[in-house]
Every structure is written in structure tokens, then in C-alpha cells.
Amino acid sequence: MxxxxxxxxxxxxxxxxxxxxxxxxxxxxxxxxxxxxxxxxxxxxxxxxGLRIVGQPVAARLGLVRWLLRLRCTPDAAGAIAEALARRADTSWVTLASGGTELCCAVNTRSADERNALLLRKLPRTPHVLSVSAHCMLRMFAGEASTWHATRFGPVPPVPAADSGTPATAPLTLDATDRTLFTELARDGRATLPELSAATRRSPSSVQRHLDRLRTEGALGISVDFDPQLLGYHMPTQLWLNVAPAHLRTVGETLATHPAIAFAAAVTGTSNLVASGIFRTPADLYDYIDQHIGPLPGIQTIETAPTLQEVKRLAPALP
CATH class of the missing domain: 1.10.10.10 (Winged helix-like DNA-binding domain superfamily/Winged helix DNA-binding domain)
Known part of the structure; x- marks a missing residue:
């Protein structure tokens, strides 16, 4: 199609x-x-x-730490490893790139023990994994509200979220009703108040108050998941940028205004800014780098990694 x-x-x-x-x-x-x-x-x-509207927990607002992982695997095993990561409840954005040997995914961790179990024990011992690099997300500039927004009608205004650099606050405390709402909205982000009321065994007015609180407090995002290829975008690409510290915020906030950028975040590591762009053709990718990335101040290096396969785009509700 x-x-x-x-x-x-x-x-x-x-x-x-x-x-x-x-x-x-x-x-x-x-x-x-x-x-x-x-x-x-x-x-x-x-x-x-394939359209899905999905309720997504905002990691930092709920006391989670978000990591972006880059794994290099042998070509014969990369697909199986990607599928295994996609089945985990704590992962999202599982993609294959670079000839099928590079795997990228985002993972949320609640504690140092959870982080170390995956990064120091599980992945290094996985057969056919050649290397693992983990990048902690420091500030998210774009990507909490949707999986893409490159439409012919121009950019969708970014939705403010707790991950986006606002002053640190204590993690939001969830009760049983909140957790049930996350589970139900992960199945259908447009579930009606009567449906959510039945699931939570609370009145519709109570459910609405909980929803308003979760969204106002920046703990719940409503994501739109739709294959960009059905809109003619066949060149999804990850951009790894090394930006001078004095320009990092400016470049990140600028990328967040570009219709082609579905995700952008400051991260730890040699490349301190990563973005996911959605383009129609290789020529469009070149024009974007030439006309939109090139003029930005402070960019020292850029690495492009076209996505060959999206194994997983959205994460389920909190465990």
C-alpha cells in the first residue's frame, strides 16, 4: 500500500x-x-x-531512567536479538540498521540493579553480541508525544513533557487506578470513559480526574503510531551528532521544531545529541543535512544510520 x-x-x-x-x-x-x-x-x-493510539508513561516523571542502547551483532543473529529485546516490557524503539549488524533500542530502568542486570550481565553474555554502548538520555527535546510527525501540513507543535528539561521534581506517585489506566490506555489510547470506568471500577468523573492529573503532571503521553511508509517516507534515519556544549541546547531545541524529526535527545557518550529523522528519499536526507543541519552552530561531527527495519516502535504500559 x-x-x-x-x-x-x-x-x-x-x-x-x-x-x-x-x-x-x-x-x-x-x-x-x-x-x-x-x-x-x-x-x-x-x-x-495499522494506526494505533497508545497511552505511554513518561519515564522521568515516573522515576525511571531512560537509556539508548547501540548493539553490534553478527548479521545472522541481529534479527533474533532484536526480537528478544522487543518482547521485553521495558524496551521501545527497537530498530535494525547498518547492514543489519547494528541494533538500537530505548530501555527504561527503575534502579541501578535493573540497569546493571541488563547492561553488565545480560547483554554482554548474549551470544553473537559483539559490542554494547549505552547512552543515558539527559534531556528529551522531541519524541514524547508521537512516533513521527513529518506530514505535508507542517510541524506538529511539541508537547511539553517532564523529560524535556523542566526543573526536577519528585516522581509522581501512582495508585491502583492510575496503574490500571496505564494498562488500558496501552491497549487503546482512545478507550472511552465508560470503558475505563468499568476497568478501574471507578466512576467516570473519578476516571476523568485521574486522566487529567496524569496528563497535566506530564506522566502520561498519548502517542500516534502509524507506519510512515504509508505516507511515502521510506528513509528513516538516526542522526548521531557531536555538538559543542555551548550550542547543545540550541541545536536540540531547533531540531525539535523540524517536521522531519520524530525524536531528539541529549545523551551521554561521544555523540552527545541523537535524533531520528523520517525522510522520503536519500536525496531528501541529503537536503536536510545540507540545508538544516549544516547551518546550525556548534555541530562538529555527524553520523547517519538509515533504519532498515523497525522491530518495535512503542512500549507497553508499566509492568
């Missing part, structure tokens, strides 16, 4: 869902200037093509 099968209404619906994945169809219909029935019908059709 190619991008020609998605018309302007489909693409504008995807854009509206990125602005608010739980927005009522009536509000989206007014924005798109079509009927509510049309929005509902188009939404169901997109779901049949």
Missing part, C-alpha cells in the same frame, strides 16, 4: 490525532470541516492499516 491511497482527509486526520490523540471526533470534524461520521469512518479505516 502506498501513500497515494491516503488522501488529504486521511492525512489531516493523522495530523489532528498527533495534536491530541484523545480528541473527540466531533472536535476533529470541526477542524477538518467534514462530518463526524466521516471522521469515525476514516479513523476505523486507518486502524485497519
Amino acid at each position: 502506498d501513500s497515494d491511497s491516503l488522501d488529504v482527509v486521511d492525512q489531516r486526520l493523522l495530523e489532528a490525532l498527533q495534536l491530541d490523540g484523545r480528541a473527540p471526533f466531533s472536535r476533529i470534524a470541526r477542524r477538518l470541516e467534514v462530518s463526524e461520521r466521516t471522521v469515525a469512518r476514516r479513523y476505523q479505516r486507518l486502524c485497519g492499516r
Whole structure:
């Protein structure tokens, strides 16, 4: 299925869902200037093509530390290792790149013991893993609200999140209702209040208060998951940048405004800024580097790693 099968209404619906994945169809219909029935019908059709609206926990706001891992594996084992990592509840963004020998994934850890169990014991002892580099995410500039936002209609305004450099606060305390909501919204980010009320055994008004608190406090993000290839974007690429410290914030915040960038974060390691870009063709990737990356101040080196396969894009709810 190619991008020609998605018309302007489909693409504008995807854009509206990125602005608010739980927005009522009536509000989206007014924005798109079509009927509510049309929005509902188009939404169901997109779901049949892989669209998912998913509630995602915001790691830092819940006391988790987020790591980005780069593994180099033997070509015959990289796929199996990627699948094994994808089955873990604490991972997301599992991708294969560099001829199928490099694997990247994001992982959330609750404690030093959890971190060390994976990074110091599990992965180094995994057969056919040649090397592991772990990069702690220091500040997320883009990526909490969606898995992509490169649409022909321009950039979607980034949604502020606790990961994005706001002053440190104590992790939000979750009760049983909150945890049930995370589980249900991981299945369907647009689950209705009556459905969530039945799952939590709380009144709809109580559920709404919990949802408002989680979203206002920056603990819950509503993510839009849709294969960018269905919109004609066939060149997803990770960009590893080495940026002079004095320009790191400026470059990160600038990347977050670019429609092509689905994720950007300051990280530890030799490359101190990593971004995921979504491009239509290799020529578009070149133009982006030439016209948008090149003029930015303080960039010393850049490494590009085209994604060959996305094994996992979104993580499930908290365990």
C-alpha cells in the first residue's frame, strides 16, 4: 500500500490525532470541516492499516531512567536479538540498521540493579553480541508525544513533557487506578470513559480526574503510531551528532521544531545529541543535512544510520 491511497482527509486526520490523540471526533470534524461520521469512518479505516493510539508513561516523571542502547551483532543473529529485546516490557524503539549488524533500542530502568542486570550481565553474555554502548538520555527535546510527525501540513507543535528539561521534581506517585489506566490506555489510547470506568471500577468523573492529573503532571503521553511508509517516507534515519556544549541546547531545541524529526535527545557518550529523522528519499536526507543541519552552530561531527527495519516502535504500559 502506498501513500497515494491516503488522501488529504486521511492525512489531516493523522495530523489532528498527533495534536491530541484523545480528541473527540466531533472536535476533529470541526477542524477538518467534514462530518463526524466521516471522521469515525476514516479513523476505523486507518486502524485497519495499522494506526494505533497508545497511552505511554513518561519515564522521568515516573522515576525511571531512560537509556539508548547501540548493539553490534553478527548479521545472522541481529534479527533474533532484536526480537528478544522487543518482547521485553521495558524496551521501545527497537530498530535494525547498518547492514543489519547494528541494533538500537530505548530501555527504561527503575534502579541501578535493573540497569546493571541488563547492561553488565545480560547483554554482554548474549551470544553473537559483539559490542554494547549505552547512552543515558539527559534531556528529551522531541519524541514524547508521537512516533513521527513529518506530514505535508507542517510541524506538529511539541508537547511539553517532564523529560524535556523542566526543573526536577519528585516522581509522581501512582495508585491502583492510575496503574490500571496505564494498562488500558496501552491497549487503546482512545478507550472511552465508560470503558475505563468499568476497568478501574471507578466512576467516570473519578476516571476523568485521574486522566487529567496524569496528563497535566506530564506522566502520561498519548502517542500516534502509524507506519510512515504509508505516507511515502521510506528513509528513516538516526542522526548521531557531536555538538559543542555551548550550542547543545540550541541545536536540540531547533531540531525539535523540524517536521522531519520524530525524536531528539541529549545523551551521554561521544555523540552527545541523537535524533531520528523520517525522510522520503536519500536525496531528501541529503537536503536536510545540507540545508538544516549544516547551518546550525556548534555541530562538529555527524553520523547517519538509515533504519532498515523497525522491530518495535512503542512500549507497553508499566509492568
